[in-house]
Amino acid sequence: MSVTACPGEGEVRVFADYDGDFVDEADVVVVGSGPTGSVVTHELARAGRKVVLIEEGPPFTPEEFVLEGAGSMARTMREGGLRTTRGYVMPTMQPIALGGGSLVNSAICPRAPEFVLDDWCTRFDLARTRRQDLDPHYDAVGNFLGIAPTPDDVQGSRNLLFRDGCRALGYSSEPIPRNVRGCRGSGECFTGCRNRAKQSMYLSYIPAAIELGARVLTSLRVVKVLANERRAEAVVGRVVEPFTGRLGPRFRVNARVVVLAAGCVATPVILGKSGNLANRSGQVGENLQFHPGVAITGVFPDRTHPEFGATQGYQSRQFLEDGFKLETLWAPPAVLAVRTPGFGLALKERLAEVPYSATWDAIGSCHRSLGKVVPRRRSMDPVLRYQLHPGDVKVLQHALWILAEIFFAAGARKIQPAIHGLPEEMHSLAEADVIRTAEIRAIDLICGGNHVFCTTRMHGNPSQGVVDEDGCCHDLENLYIADTGIFPRCSGVNPMFTAMALAHRQAGVIEDRLP
Amino acid sequence: MPIRFVLATAVLSALAWGVQRRFGGYPPHPGGQLLGAREWAFLEAASEVMFPPGGALSPSGREAGVPAFVDGYVASVPSGMRLLMRLLLLLFEQATLLFSAPGAGGHRRFSDLSTAQRAAVFEGWRTSRLFPRRLAFTSLRALLCMGYLADPAVLRELGLAPWEIVPPIAKADLLYPPIGRPRAEIRHRETTLPSDGTPLEIGGPIDPGYRGSEAAS
Numbered sequence: 001m002s003v004t005a006c007p008g009e010g011e012v013r014v015f016a017d018y019d020g021d022f023v024d025e026a027d028v029v030v031v032g033s034g035p036t037g038s039v040v041t042h043e044l045a046r047a048g049r050k051v052v053l054i055e056e057g058p059p060f061t062p063e064e065f066v067l068e069g070a071g072s073m074a075r076t077m078r079e080g081g082l083r084t085t086r087g088y089v090m091p092t093m094q095p096i097a098l099g100g101g102s103l104v105n106s107a108i109c110p111r112a113p114e115f116v117l118d119d120w121c122t123r124f125d126l127a128r129t130r131r132q133d134l135d136p137h138y139d140a141v142g143n144f145l146g147i148a149p150t151p152d153d154v155q156g157s158r159n160l161l162f163r164d165g166c167r168a169l170g171y172s173s174e175p176i177p178r179n180v181r182g183c184r185g186s187g188e189c190f191t192g193c194r195n196r197a198k199q200s201m202y203l204s205y206i207p208a209a210i211e212l213g214a215r216v217l218t219s220l221r222v223v224k225v226l227a228n229e230r231r232a233e234a235v236v237g238r239v240v241e242p243f244t245g246r247l248g249p250r251f252r253v254n255a256r257v258v259v260l261a262a263g264c265v266a267t268p269v270i271l272g273k274s275g276n277l278a279n280r281s282g283q284v285g286e287n288l289q290f291h292p293g294v295a296i297t298g299v300f301p302d303r304t305h306p307e308f309g310a311t312q313g314y315q316s317r318q319f320l321e322d323g324f325k326l327e328t329l330w331a332p333p334a335v336l337a338v339r340t341p342g343f344g345l346a347l348k349e350r351l352a353e354v355p356y357s358a359t360w361d362a363i364g365s366c367h368r369s370l371g372k373v374v375p376r377r378r379s380m381d382p383v384l385r386y387q388l389h390p391g392d393v394k395v396l397q398h399a400l401w402i403l404a405e406i407f408f409a410a411g412a413r414k415i416q417p418a419i420h421g422l423p424e425e426m427h428s429l430a431e432a433d434v435i436r437t438a439e440i441r442a443i444d445l446i447c448g449g450n451h452v453f454c455t456t457r458m459h460g461n462p463s464q465g466v467v468d469e470d471g472c473c474h475d476l477e478n479l480y481i482a483d484t485g486i487f488p489r490c491s492g493v494n495p496m497f498t499a500m501a502l503a504h505r506q507a508g509v510i511e512d513r514l515p
Numbered sequence: 516m517p518i519r520f521v522l523a524t525a526v527l528s529a530l531a532w533g534v535q536r537r538f539g540g541y542p543p544h545p546g547g548q549l550l551g552a553r554e555w556a557f558l559e560a561a562s563e564v565m566f567p568p569g570g571a572l573s574p575s576g577r578e579a580g581v582p583a584f585v586d587g588y589v590a591s592v593p594s595g596m597r598l599l600m601r602l603l604l605l606l607f608e609q610a611t612l613l614f615s616a617p618g619a620g621g622h623r624r625f626s627d628l629s630t631a632q633r634a635a636v637f638e639g640w641r642t643s644r645l646f647p648r649r650l651a652f653t654s655l656r657a658l659l660c661m662g663y664l665a666d667p668a669v670l671r672e673l674g675l676a677p678w679e680i681v682p683p684i685a686k687a688d689l690l691y692p693p694i695g696r697p698r699a700e701i702r703h704r705e706t707t708l709p710s711d712g713t714p715l716e717i718g719g720p721i722d723p724g725y726r727g728s729e730a731a732s
Binding site for chain 1: 677718
């Protein structure tokens with residue numbers, strides 16, 4: 001293989017640049033360019049370290065955004081956006097693009113509640129992961145990305161009606177803090193922000209890291225971490241063509257430190273393919289948790305102009321300790337229509353009501369519902385096994401009832417709860433009472449597998465976790481994991497900001513430990 | 516000639532005729548990227564039941580180009596998913612063998628049924644007590660809805676066609692070439708001012724040149 005010099009100047013390499021097998025060298029190699037990998041890369045580059053950031057997907061620019069939902073998912077998501085869990089069948093999406101999930105998520109950045117982090121520390125034998133420990137890191141990341149509450153002038157009706165409904169019921173609500181600068185309310189987060197307002201990693205941390213000397217290598221699939229006893233030595237893999245997945249030349253990146261930030265689903269697969277690396281605890285791939293999401297669509301008497309407004313602009317944290325968070329939601333109509341009941345003229349009639357509608361969702365802190373990530377023999381795509389616990393079904397049912405209350409308090413003339421066995425449309429809160437009282441099973445709900453956690457969880461006891469509090473693997477002194485797999489439990493709120501804060505802290509630890 | 520030979524030949528011939536009748540004899544399809552005549556026939560039949568002519572939105576499923584969309588979409592997803600989606604289409608086309616439509620000839624394949632029979636078949640899947648059947652119907656409906664709501668004419672009628680936006684050029688755009696092209700072909704050479712956050716105007720302008728999904732091309 002040819003050896004590539006590291007000139008010390010940052011650069012991006014793309015698929016068309018690779019003309020043969022190659023070897024690279026770095027102080028730190030980071031696998032995965034999502035929010036956590038990007039933060040680690042930037043911070044270590046800022047400290048003067050030679051950092052190579054590897055990403056399997058290509059860099060997207062607005063010219064490449066597909067504005068239609070299905071086409072966008074086919075290009076930006078693994079398995080074309082059609083990945084599902086087995087056992088309890090639930091769709092779940094993991095992106096494959098420079099910037100990872102930040103390219104196509106809704107930019108939601110709340111801090112984890114204090115009670116969640118206190119619980120982590122108590123249950124999982126952690127000493128330094130309470131809110132006051134993470135706040136300096138939240139502050140650093142928040143300042144860099146401009147995280148701030150969504151302003152009212154870009155909320156639009158479908159978000160402000162949620163606020164109004166909560167107010168009428170005495171429930172707290174607030175604008176969602178998001179990593180955006182100059183949002184214009186185009187509602188295109190899901191397919192890529194053409195206004196360049198959403199501070200996705202490929203727009204923010206990654207260019208900044210490149211200016212500081214980081215090298216970003218895209219279209220590379222890491223298949224293994226090479227290790228010798230207690231030290232990781234390198235990562236190896238293949239060049240992969242965008243969209244087709246055709247494999248190209250081989251590569252190896254030697255490094256003094258390896259950081260896996262490939263995502264909660266992909267990182268355990270890499271460890272499994274590396275000879276069951278870092279798994280003396282037996283916890284790699286185990287404890288898989290999600291924030292299952294349920295939603296209701298409400299139809300209002302007047303047009304809500306759903307095409308305008310921040311994709312997810314308002315939230316309520318009133319019920320976090322009951323196990324769920326409420327949010328407003330927008331996505332391309334083709335994606336939201338999955339929940340629209342019926343077919344034929346009835347379906348057309350309901351689709352014609354979309355300009356008068358709003359969709360609000362609940363994400364459940366379903367830590368009783370567990371699963372596992374199982375590598376497949378001849379693929380880097382995993383099998384995801386998962387079961388929704390009956391206790392967590394009750395939580396989601398309660399959340400749906402609260403959403404119904406908020407809709408009617410906001411003036412909706414009907415709602416579509418999308419619960420099998422119940423009426424497809426409900427025209428009053430009295431009619432909707434059945435949401436609260438019915439015996440609902442997991443298979444009666446349409447759930448989305450939002451946010452993934454815990455497959456390489458942190459624990460103070462090496463026999464019960466994969467990494468320590470700093471994300472360093474218990475079994476290897478220079479192998480770190482930076483994605484949401486290290487969360488010991490689901491966070492109850494959108495995890496990106498917390499994951500980035502942990503990554504920011506981890507970068508400091510790595511820098512301190514590197515000679 | 517031994518009688519057993521004659522009987523065997525007759526049985527095999529009847530089987531072959533039956534298989535050919537069940538799985539063959541489809542009219543030629545207009546030509547797409549991937550799907551064959553059988554799948555096109557099913558998609559045209561299914562689109563017209565899922566989104567019939569008339570009603571609250573003027574385009575029908577066929578007029579909205581749902582079969583062509585599905586063809587392009589299936590061609591664009593990874594091979595494993597492609598196979599599953601084609602099996603889904605095959606399932607619905609042939610499942611009348613097990614779950615027949617009401618009325619005469621209810622065991623015919625879906626695309627050969629009358630419109631009313633097809634609607635009854637869909638209703639049976641939609642309201643089935645068996646979760647896998649309901650899941651299969653939800654999946655099919657999602658696929659066809661994605662095609663219907665990708666049609667620019669449908670989106671314009673709903674007032675949901677994409678905004679006309681001129682993206683500001685960020686520093687990142689000076690780093691990344693078009694996907695699949697080398698760095699020498701980076702499009703942009705200098706940045707423009709970022710958005711100042713002025714909200715878009717409700718009601719427009721929408722992109723006059725929007726032609727729908729380019730994912731399949």
